[in-house]
Each structure stands twice: as C-alpha cells, then as structure tokens.
Amino acid sequence: MLQSTTFLTIQSTAAIISLIATALVISVVVFLMTTSSVDEDKTSAKNKVYKIRGRYMIGLISCVVISLLFTLRLLPYPQFHDKPDRTITVVAMQWAWKMTDGEPNVKPDMLEGTPDISVPVNKQIQFVVTSQDVNHNFAIYDAKGVLLAQTQAMPEYKNRLNYTFAEKGDYHVFCLEYCGLLHAGMFATIHVE
Ligand SMILES: [Cu+2]
DSSP states (O other), X not given: OOOHHHHHHHHHHHHHHHHHHHHHHHHHHHHHHHHOOTTOOHHHHHHHHHHHHHHHHHHHHHHHHHHHHXXXXXXXXXXXXXXXXXXXXXXXXXXXXXXXXXXXXXXXXXOOOBSEEEEOTTSEEEEEEEESSSOEEEEEEOTTOOEEEEEEEOBTOOEEEEEEOOSOEEEEEEEXXXXXXXXXXXXXXXXXX
C-alpha cells in the first residue's frame, strides 16, 4: 500500500517543519537582539521575553497537535483488527532462509521450507519470522534494491511482519544482521504474482 515515496514525503515534510521551527527560533533571537537596548531595565526585558516565549509555545504546541492529527493516520502500521490474507513462516539459519505457507506447528529446525515463495499482490501478507540458531534479520528489498520492510529473526521468538506488496515482481530477501562467515550469502526470493 504505502510506497517508499510516501516515506520520502513524510521525511521531507518533517524536514520542512524542522526548518520552519529553526527559522522561528532564529527570528525570535534576532527580534530580541534588535529591539533590546543596552539601557533597558531587566524587568521590562524579562517581561518581553516571557511574552514572546508564551506565544511561541502556544504556536508550537498548536502546530504539533495539528500535524499529529493529520500525519498519525499515515503511519504504515496495520490496524489491530486487520487479519492478514496470507501467513508465511520464515526460518533463518546459518546461512539460508526457509519459507513455507501458513504457520506449521513444528520446531524451526524441523520446518521444511524453500528459499523461494510466491505470494499474491495487494494482499496483506504476515511473515512469521524466527531463527533456528543465532540472531538474523529478515529484510525485504525490491528489484531496485530499496529496503521495504525488515524484522529481527530471533531464536525461540516469533516476530510478525505485515506487508502488502503493491506491485508484481521478484523481491529479494537478505540478512541484515551479521550472523557469521557466510552471512552475506543469505539470499531468498519472494515472487509477487
Ligand atoms: Cu546474517
């Protein structure tokens, strides 16, 4: 659903807001510097600062609240009541991936799976990720090498990663946590059809 461009847009928006906030702080400092005279008594200078600070805080809080109201719903987290359309179990091991449909009730080292799997496009896929030995990291990349989603693969623990592929194609799985000699050779492929 959400593409990497959406994240970029959110990042750009955050950068613009930070820039505006910085400009505001600088203008307050410049305003104080230009309007304060050396002879001005301390009390009136203090009152002036408090007045500006109060207005600045109200403005800042309003901006933050309004931005949160508009942006929080854009967060790429699935709703709690959302049920995935498909579940895929992923087991990481030194140094390969095993993936299979559903959530078979077997120990990770007993799970039979393949490093290639096919999933439907535009359906919410839940990856149930674990490890049969050491910590790994399950990371999904698109054909251009852009990281789309990732989660830790930990022994004796299941991490659930929900992701909806918006486009058909082959996606690559790499390990993002150094796990030994052949870590860099841990490849798998997700075919989105
Ligand atoms: Cu690794």
